[in-house]
Amino acid sequence: MKRYLNILLLLLLLAFSACSEQAHEHGEAAAETTYTCPMHPQIVQSAPGTCPICHMDLVPVSQSGANKGELMLSESQIALGNIKTTRVKYGDVGSNTILTGKLVLDETQTDVVSSRVQGRIERLYYKETGQAVQKGQPLYEVYSEELLTLQREYLLALRQYQELGKENPRFGSFLEAAKSKLLLYGLTESQIRNLGKAENLNARVTFVAPSSGVITDVAAAEGQYVTEGAVLYRLGKLGRIWVEAELYAQELANVQAGDEVKVSVQGFAEEAVTAKVTFISPEYRQGSQVAILRAELPNKEEQYLPGMQANVTLPGKNGSSLTVPTDAVIRDEGGSHVWVQTGKSTFQAQMVTLGEASADNVAILSGIKEHDKVVTSGAYLLYSEYVLKKGADPMAGHNH
Numbered sequence: 001m002k003r004y005l006n007i008l009l010l011l012l013l014l015a016f017s018a019c020s021e022q023a024h025e026h027g028e029a030a031a032e033t034t035y036t037c038p039m040h041p042q043i044v045q046s047a048p049g050t051c052p053i054c055h056m057d058l059v060p061v062s063q064s065g066a067n068k069g070e071l072m073l074s075e076s077q078i079a080l081g082n083i084k085t086t087r088v089k090y091g092d093v094g095s096n097t098i099l100t101g102k103l104v105l106d107e108t109q110t111d112v113v114s115s116r117v118q119g120r121i122e123r124l125y126y127k128e129t130g131q132a133v134q135k136g137q138p139l140y141e142v143y144s145e146e147l148l149t150l151q152r153e154y155l156l157a158l159r160q161y162q163e164l165g166k167e168n169p170r171f172g173s174f175l176e177a178a179k180s181k182l183l184l185y186g187l188t189e190s191q192i193r194n195l196g197k198a199e200n201l202n203a204r205v206t207f208v209a210p211s212s213g214v215i216t217d218v219a220a221a222e223g224q225y226v227t228e229g230a231v232l233y234r235l236g237k238l239g240r241i242w243v244e245a246e247l248y249a250q251e252l253a254n255v256q257a258g259d260e261v262k263v264s265v266q267g268f269a270e271e272a273v274t275a276k277v278t279f280i281s282p283e284y285r286q287g288s289q290v291a292i293l294r295a296e297l298p299n300k301e302e303q304y305l306p307g308m309q310a311n312v313t314l315p316g317k318n319g320s321s322l323t324v325p326t327d328a329v330i331r332d333e334g335g336s337h338v339w340v341q342t343g344k345s346t347f348q349a350q351m352v353t354l355g356e357a358s359a360d361n362v363a364i365l366s367g368i369k370e371h372d373k374v375v376t377s378g379a380y381l382l383y384s385e386y387v388l389k390k391g392a393d394p395m396a397g398h399n400h
Helices: 002-031 075-080 145-164 170-184 189-198 249-254 379-390
Strands: 033-036 059-062 070-072 084-087 089-091 098-105 110-114 119-124 138-143 204-208 213-218 231-236 240-248 260-265 273-280 290-298 309-313 321-325 330-332 335-341 346-357 361-366 373-377
Touching (some): 070 379, 098 290, 138 231, 145 170, 145 189, 170 189, 240 249, 260 290, 321 373, 335 379, 346 379, 373 379
Antiparallel strands (some): 033 059, 070 346, 084 373, 089 321, 098 240, 098 309, 110 231, 138 204, 260 309, 321 361, 335 346, 335 373, 346 361
């Protein structure tokens, strides 16, 4: 009888122990459950209730089964959230100094068209800037008594040569001298040949473009009297163009002649073009504290025109450090952190210390190591997802 009482007592003890363990597990699960608002994840409570902001019912959120600051996503969530990662590596942060510049003509490739004779401008074939001119095309027409006299001398020398040239060779030298004068005054070989054939004097002479280019300045007007050497046109070439920008005193140390800079021309969506710095003014512009930087910009297709606005990005400082894209870093009042991929579908929030930053990259002084995979696209979505699921800041409890 006593034996049966002992067996019954043992069974009762086992049943009580099992019930106690279940109650303890249930209590732990209940303790690990918090409640948050789907619309306002910053609202977190330990008991059911309503959101004080939108008055929606709070939903339970379980925090069990994950490390602190860790988040697990499904493959579909990763795809829908466009979660992308990149490996941390050493590199230059780049420059954060962006100057506002302007495209100007390369003055070393500018041709000046001036009047060869004194006279009156009868006609301008080009009256607007920006027009393209090919070598040999008519540019302007001048009425000149001086040219009329030179034409008369040439026709007289030509007639003497035709009549007496065989008997007296010196008439040939007279003809060459008269022709050379016309050439020096800007007439072409074709114009001189036509003059000899027609033998018609004309005080209005057409002058042609000495080279190809784009008209950048029209300095004369029809009906205007000009002197010999007066500037009529300026022709610029666009195969190479300059970009000029202003440098402040503190920026002069970051660039020097021979450096390469990145130039983004407004209106062109392609990536920035590399230009070479050719000149930095040795003195400040009068009445200001800025110096002028000039760089040569290739323009083979002549798509860039003078006057266009451009942004000039100065080269970054030398030195290598761990860098990540700027979009990978999440900043809040508690500090900065990145999301590091720790498994196929697992991401861990990691506090980092930031260094020098630019528009595209930021240096990481501590918190992650080389070859870590950090989230570059969708980092803020991970942050929001963690707050929604866990009801807490992923950086809660970290040393800031």
